[in-house]
Amino acid sequence: MIPRLLNGMIRPDADYPLYGFHYSIHRTIARLSNNRFMGDLFGDSSYIVHYLRWIGYDLSSVVQTGSNFGQKTKHENPFLVTIGSxxxxxxxxxxxxxxxxxxxxxxxATRIGAHSFLGNSIYYPAQSRVGDNCLLASKAMVPIEGPLRERTGLLGSPTFPIPRTVERDKAQRLGRGIQRRRLRAKNRHNIVTMVLFLFLRWFFLLSTLVITGAVSEGYTEWSPSAALVLSGLFYPLWTIVVWTLTERLVTPRFRRLRPQYCSIYDRYFRQHERYWKANWQDYYVLLNGTPLKNLLWRMLGVRIGRRLFDDGLEMTERSLVSIGDDCTANQLTGIQGHSQEDGAFKSDYITIGSRVTLGAGAWVNYGAKIGDDVVIEPHSYVMKGEEIPPGACWSGNPAVEVRNDHGLVRPVRQPTERAASA
Structure with missing residues (x-):
């Protein structure tokens, strides 16, 4: 309600001074309407469209799929967003x-065309030259110049045209009657998942407060400093224990994930959505840059070698990933074991060899196989199914080979005589 009232003080396409009164109004609208908790709760379900409409989105005539939006949709002003049917x-x-x-x-005002599909991690500007019935691949740069793109797919940065729909994915489309029945089943399953989402966070908050209070009460009388230290150590340990066990319990069929190819209305996909939603992934940052994060990845099912330096790696399907020895992952690197295009869900293994470096912001998609001694440059996008030979250097979006060091073996650096004597 407050963002809606404040929005009346700002006019579209009007110039306002930076850091002035209208800038404060703009920032207040953005902060109040971008609610991460509500996005996590309603995302990947039929109810996200009602929430987005409530905060100001113009969604035209919604064609309900049960997965219209993911959990992380952000904006600067929701009242200037129009998304086609x-x-x-x-x-x-x-x-x-x-x-x-x-x-x-x-x-x-920003308009996203009708009958389109947008992949992961897309920044969509108001000056977009993308019309209706387009597919924007993950990390694609939205064109802002040239002719209006319609009825096509766009990939890369800068973008180039690709087929709008793959013939194999068309086989996953269902008739209207079957789709409605399976959508009702998906909605019922998503409601249970949302209840589980709320219960897990309530349990974690309550248990944290109770145990922290008990620890503090037991030590305050004779050692306030000990109580403070123990309370500080308890929180990260309890966080890791609770969410590691949660991920294990909600994994489909309580086993390691396996490659899948199915419709978003398939029973397996509903279970996989629960796997995404029930987990709280933000706690990973507590261990960034420390050897303890390697232990956490092993607990979550990653097949991981020795001496991985992880400064901010994110993985959506942990048990589909295999990483060798002496690898380096910089900040904002991502390993995504799935894809969801036009109602077809696909996942596959990702294999990364030894002594591999993933640059800041690099992204590795499902089915990729990266050999030993490979360097993936910052913000590069390794496409699905790519096989990168040992010793190569890949860069770009989509990533291609820019240097060939095949056959090169990079040994682990040994200490110099001066360093050893010191």
Missing amino acids: GTMVADGLAILNADFSHTSFRLS
Whole structure:
């Protein structure tokens, strides 16, 4: 309600001074309407469209799929967002309504075309030249110049055209009657998942408060400093225990994940959605840059070698990933073991060899096989099914080979005589 009232003070396409009164109004609207908890709760379900409409999105005539939006949809002004009928968004969409200069800013309406599909981690500006019935692949750069793109797929940065739909994925489309019955089943399953989501967070908060209070009460009388230290140590340990066990319990069929190819209305996909939603992934950052994160990955099912330096790696399907020895993962690197295009869900193993370096912001998609001694440059996108030979250096979106060091073996650096004597 507050963002809706404040929005009346800002006019679209009007220039306002930076850091002035209208800028404060703009930032307040953005902060209040981007609620991470509500997105996690309603995302990947039929109820996310009602929440987005409530905060200000214009969703036209919704074609309900049960997976219209993922959990991480962000914006700058929800009242200037229009999304066409029949469009699906995977996850990580950031809608950019504002343009800034060094002295002023301007808000503009942003429209996403109808009957389109948007992959993961897409930044969608108001100046977009993408129309209806388009597929935007993950991490694609939305074109803002040239002719209007319609009835096509777009991949890469800068983008180039690809087929709008793969023939194999068309086989996963269902008739209207079957789709409605399976959608009702999916909605029932998603409601149970949302209840589980709320219960797990309530349990974690309550148990944290109770145990922390008990620890503090037991030590405060004779050693307040000991109580403070134990309380600080308890929180990360309890966080890891609770969410590691949770992930193990909600894994489909209580086993390691296996490659899948099915419709989003298949029973397996509903279970996989629960696997995504029930887990709280933000606690990983507590261990970034420490050897303890390697232990956490092993607990979550990753086949991992020795001496991995992980400064901010994210993995969506942990038990589908295999990583060799002496690898390096920089900040904001991602390993995604699945894809969800136009109602077809696909997942596969990802294999990374030894002494591999993943640059900051690099992304490895499902089915990729990376050999030993490979370097993936920052913000590169390794496509699904790519096989990278040992010793290569790949860069770009999509990533291609830019240097060939095949046959090169990079030994682990040995200490120099001066360092050894010191």
